[in-house]
Amino acid sequence: MLLVIDEISSLLGPRAGDRSVLGEDLHELVTRWARNLGVKLCFAHQYPSQLEPTINHALTQMGTQVIGNVQDPDDALYLARQFHRYEPYLVKKRVPVWMNVQQGFHYSRPQVIDETTTEFTPEEQYILVADRIRSLPKFQFLLRPAEAEGSLTGRLRRMSIARLDAGLYPDEEVVAEVKRRLRQRDGVPVAQLLAAIEQRRQEQLTVAPKQRTRENAKLAEGTPHEPNKPDRLPGERQPQTGQAGTPGPWQGKFWE
Numbered sequence: 001m002l003l004v005i006d007e008i009s010s011l012l013g014p015r016a017g018d019r020s021v022l023g024e025d026l027h028e029l030v031t032r033w034a035r036n037l038g039v040k041l042c043f044a045h046q047y048p049s050q051l052e053p054t055i056n057h058a059l060t061q062m063g064t065q066v067i068g069n070v071q072d073p074d075d076a077l078y079l080a081r082q083f084h085r086y087e088p089y090l091v092k093k094r095v096p097v098w099m100n101v102q103q104g105f106h107y108s109r110p111q112v113i114d115e116t117t118t119e120f121t122p123e124e125q126y127i128l129v130a131d132r133i134r135s136l137p138k139f140q141f142l143l144r145p146a147e148a149e150g151s152l153t154g155r156l157r158r159m160s161i162a163r164l165d166a167g168l169y170p171d172e173e174v175v176a177e178v179k180r181r182l183r184q185r186d187g188v189p190v191a192q193l194l195a196a197i198e199q200r201r202q203e204q205l206t207v208a209p210k211q212r213t214r215e216n217a218k219l220a221e222g223t224p225h226e227p228n229k230p231d232r233l234p235g236e237r238q239p240q241t242g243q244a245g246t247p248g249p250w251q252g253k254f255w256e
Helices: 008-012 023-037 053-060 073-083 122-134 172-186 190-222
Strands: 002-005 040-043 065-067 091-102 108-119 140-144 157-160
Touching (some): 008 023, 023 053, 073 122
């Protein structure tokens, strides 16, 4: 059985401090129920700071991890600390050691006899990996595969899906030719469309005053006015009647 949840942060709902509404249930699903019931899980979200620390810890304990481009420095550094294995002998700089070596009875010449090395500190290595995460190009990811059941010791590897299903995408030259022929057969010049829009706008500007005049005349015809008598008290619900005692156009409505 496979359970796939995309944008898991929307499922968790609002956070109450450092605990989300469904955080505990998700933690139980990842750490206990999925393994006991043989359920394969696949979760996706944008960046670690969307989730509470407990959920992030549970998700990082899952086998295979796929990391895309993350621009936030803190999120990228968090991922680097979680998935990069510190290499204590990763050389940062080599410095030669010089010494005057006797070349004969009368002179000597400086030569390199050894070298000293400076290794990257753990923090420097994490920053390097975080920079790699922030600079991942389109269609490229860092993959930490699950090499065996329960194994979380795999190293980060770069992977690309740029050539996935190569040859199955539409031919751009053919698509461009189809678009050209469709434009030639059914296309309408932009100037012609703009002229039609302007003509409709002018017609609406001409018709609108005439329509308002007819509506005002109809209202005046069906609503006789008695001098020195208000048409309606504030908030009063009272139907109007036309000349023949039939309901007027404002029947059943409140005046504002």
